[in-house]
Amino acid sequence: xxxxxxxxxxxxxxxxxxxxxxxxxxxxxxxxxxxxxxxxxxxxxxxxxxxxxxxxxxxxxxxxxxxxxxxxxxxxxxxxxxxxxxxxxxxxxxxxxxxxxxxxxxxxxxxxxxxxxxxxxxxxxxxxxxxxxxxxxxxxxxxxxxxxxxxxxxxxxxxx
Amino acid sequence: xxxxxxxxxxxxxxxxxxxxxxxxxxxxxxxxxxxxxxxxxxxxxxxxxxxxxxxxxxxxxxxxxxxxxxxxxxxxxxxxxxxxxxxxxxxxxxxxxxxxxxxxxxxxxxxxxxxxxxxxxxxxxxxxxxxxxxxxxxxxxxxxxxxxxxxxxxxxxxxxxxxxxxxxxxxxxxxxxxxxxxxxxxxxxxxxxxxxxxxxxxxxxxxxxxxxxxxxxxxxxxxxxxxxxxxxxxxxxxxxxxxxxxxxxxxxxxxxxxxxxxxxxxxxxxxxxxxxxxxxxxxxxxxxxx
Numbered sequence: 001x002x003x004x005x006x007x008x009x010x011x012x013x014x015x016x017x018x019x020x021x022x023x024x025x026x027x028x029x030x031x032x033x034x035x036x037x038x039x040x041x042x043x044x045x046x047x048x049x050x051x052x053x054x055x056x057x058x059x060x061x062x063x064x065x066x067x068x069x070x071x072x073x074x075x076x077x078x079x080x081x082x083x084x085x086x087x088x089x090x091x092x093x094x095x096x097x098x099x100x101x102x103x104x105x106x107x108x109x110x111x112x113x114x115x116x117x118x119x120x121x122x123x124x125x126x127x128x129x130x131x132x133x134x135x136x137x138x139x140x141x142x143x144x145x146x147x148x149x150x151x152x153x154x155x156x157x158x159x160x
Numbered sequence: 161x162x163x164x165x166x167x168x169x170x171x172x173x174x175x176x177x178x179x180x181x182x183x184x185x186x187x188x189x190x191x192x193x194x195x196x197x198x199x200x201x202x203x204x205x206x207x208x209x210x211x212x213x214x215x216x217x218x219x220x221x222x223x224x225x226x227x228x229x230x231x232x233x234x235x236x237x238x239x240x241x242x243x244x245x246x247x248x249x250x251x252x253x254x255x256x257x258x259x260x261x262x263x264x265x266x267x268x269x270x271x272x273x274x275x276x277x278x279x280x281x282x283x284x285x286x287x288x289x290x291x292x293x294x295x296x297x298x299x300x301x302x303x304x305x306x307x308x309x310x311x312x313x314x315x316x317x318x319x320x321x322x323x324x325x326x327x328x329x330x331x332x333x334x335x336x337x338x339x340x341x342x343x344x345x346x347x348x349x350x351x352x353x354x355x356x357x358x359x360x361x362x363x364x365x366x367x368x369x370x371x372x373x374x375x376x377x378x379x380x381x382x383x384x385x386x387x388x389x390x391x392x393x394x395x396x397x398x399x400x401x402x403x404x405x406x407x408x409x410x411x412x413x414x415x416x417x418x419x420x421x422x423x424x425x426x427x428x429x430x431x432x433x434x435x436x437x438x439x440x441x442x443x444x445x446x447x448x449x450x
Contacts, residue, residue, distance in 0.1 A: 001165045001209070023168035023211075026198070045161060046199035047266065059239075059268040065198040066269070069168055070191070070213060113264060134350045135263025 010071045012037070013081030023069050028052045030068035031078055039079035039108045043137070050136030053109035054078050060116045079108035088115050090157070094149040102140035109136050114150045123158055126151055163201035167210040174219055174299070177326055180212050182301045186323040188212055192235055195262065195270035196278050220273070220328060223247060232330045234273025238262070241272055250334040253292060253341035253361055257284040260343070263351045277327040279319050279382060281417070282353040284345065286313060287377035290385065291341075291359035294332040298325040306331075316381040339363050340445045342438040345378065346430055348421070354378035355421045356430035360438045364446035369393045369402070369439065379416035379427035386413040389435065398443050406439075407432040 009018040012035060019034050026045075031037040031054070043049035045064045052063035055077040082088060088111060094100070101107040110133070117124070117132050124132070129147050138146060168191075171177035181188055187209040189197055200206040214220065220235035223244045230250050232241065241247050242258040261267055261275075261284050275285040276296060289296070290309045298305050298321050305325070312320045321327060335341060345357030356379050362372030372393050374386040388409035396402040416427035 001167075003165055004167050006168065022165075024163040024165060024201075026163070026202070029162075046202050047195060050263070050265065053265055060265045061269050062195070062265050064202065065194050065266075067168065067191075067194070067198075067211075067213075069170075070194075070215060072170075116264065131259070131350055132264055135265055 006069050008069050008072045010068070010073070011075045013076070013078060013084070021068055023067065025068045026064050027054065027056075027066040027068050027071060027076070028063035031063065031076070037078045037080050039083075041105055041108060043105070048137070049106070049109075050113065051106055051109045053112040053136065055082070055112060055115070060112050079111060082112065082115060088118065091115070091118065091149065091153045094153050095146075098145045098149040098152070100142060100145040100149040102138075102142050106136060106138045106140075110138070110146055114146075117150060118154055118157060121158065124151075124154060129154070161202055161204060163198070164204055164207045166201075166208055168213065169210060170213045170215075171217060174217055174326070174328065177212055177214050177217065178299060178301050178324075180210070181326055182324045184210050184212075188323075190214055190274075190277070190326060192274035192277075193237065193270035195266045196274065196280060214326070225250065225334075226331075228334045230332045230334060232272050232332065234271060234277070234327050234329060236272045238267035238270045238272065238275075239264075242267060251288075251292065251332055252335060253343055253359060254285070254288045254332075256341070256343040257288050257345075257359070260284055260345050260347070260351065260354070260357075266351075272330065273327045276330055277319070277321060279313055279317055280353075281316060281381050281383070282355075282357075282378045284343070284354070284357065284377070287357065287359045287375045287383040288343070289330055289332060290383045291361050291373055291375040292332050292335065293373075294330055296321070296327060297329040297331065298322075299328045300325045304328075310385075313382040318382070335361065340442050342441045342445070344434050344438050344441075346434065353421070356427055356434055358431065358434045358438050360442055362442070364398075364442050366446075367398050367443050369396055369398055369442070371395075372439070372442065374435065374438075376414060376431055379424075379431055380414060381417060384414065386410055386435075388413045393439070398439050403436050403439070406435055410435060 041051035043051035054063040189208040191211045191213040294309045341361040345354040359375040363370040377383045392406045392409035416424040
């Protein structure tokens with residue numbers, strides 16, 4: 001079978017980009033290889049680990065389970081865009097303060113998922129935070145510090 | 161790994177999707193949420209010639225109440241089902257099950273219809289639909305067809321849907337107010353594939369199980385009605401004697417698959433444990449005390 005190409009236009013981190021790509025290219029390969037946004041990581045590449053988490057049209061998704069061609073016209077935000085926006089600057093500072101990243105491989109995905117948690121503006125127990133974050137693996141097993149950081153920021157934001 | 165080569169086409173209408181599905185048949189796969197299809201492509205466990213993307217077909221989205229029936233469009237995302245007031249009020253079994261369906265990012269994309277169409281043996285939604293006596297609506301260029309859930313799940317990833325048919329809607333009767341439902345599952349990590357799971361729906365008076373439908377998933381090749389266990393429960397007071405009898409009966413209902421998550425004997429044991437917990441919960445929810 002010959003490789004099928006299609007041209008897509010996707011808004012990535014606020015900028016429209018148009019590329020001709022093989023239709024089988026998933027979103028993270030597109031972001032990393034075509035655009036150089038290497039903050040989105042590929043761990044398992046079959047939807048288990050969560051390292052590839054990116055925001056598509058306002059919600060966090062598995063970048064490895066989304067074809068780039070499916071994102072025609074979509075608004076995609078990677079960890080680079082999320083960082084630049086300042087939306088989770090407090091959480092990122094808290095990750096550093098609480099030592100919530102070790103090797104750092106899972107961190108972009110953790111932050112993307114945690115950003116969605118914070119966006120709900122709901123009080124959450126540690127168990128609820130763990131459940132919300134359960135789709136993101138940290139192979140350094142630094143979960144405690146990650147939950148610490150998220151819990152701390154969620155609580156402080158709710159207090160205003 | 162990377163997905164094999166395939167053709168990709170975005171359906172512009174349901175009729176368009178049906179036409180392409182009719183043309184390509186078993187060589188085509190419907191791309192809905194992609195949360196199960198994409199992993200099989202990335203791992204090269206499947207190699208379809210063409211993916212028909214139905215994600216823009218708004219006609220297949222949404223949840224509505226039609227008399228005593230809840231209609232869930234095939235393309236309704238899990239997260240929408242989870243947040244639906246109609247589901248919360250009329251299908252509490254599904255509301256209880258939904259947090260167990262994978263993880264946040266997967267629920268944001270994965271679809272109700274996709275789960276029922278695929279019929280993964282460990283999936284929650286097929287078991288819920290079977291437990292609540294739902295109807296699966298499929299459509300082809302030849303027209304619509306309604307299939308009772310009891311006749312729909314045939315085997316491992318095998319359903320009554322034909323290759324040229326698109327699952328368009330699932331209809332589920334509203335749960336009756338005088339009945340209780342319980343959903344339980346066991347998995348290695350919250351949100352991972354169930355090793356064993358149960359859906360229970362029925363009538364309890366005091367501590368007497370008047371009538372209880374039990375559907376098991378995770379351990380079997382398809383969601384499975386526990387017919388002998390149901391018979392052993394019917395009209396009985398829920399106590400240790402009944403519990404033992406139901407456990408014995410369950411052994412003749414189930415034929416668990418051996419795989420990496422456990423042996424058949426272990427899974428049968430887990431299903432018995434879940435049955436006990438589910439009936440404890442059913443009695444408690446009905447206001448009885450054991």
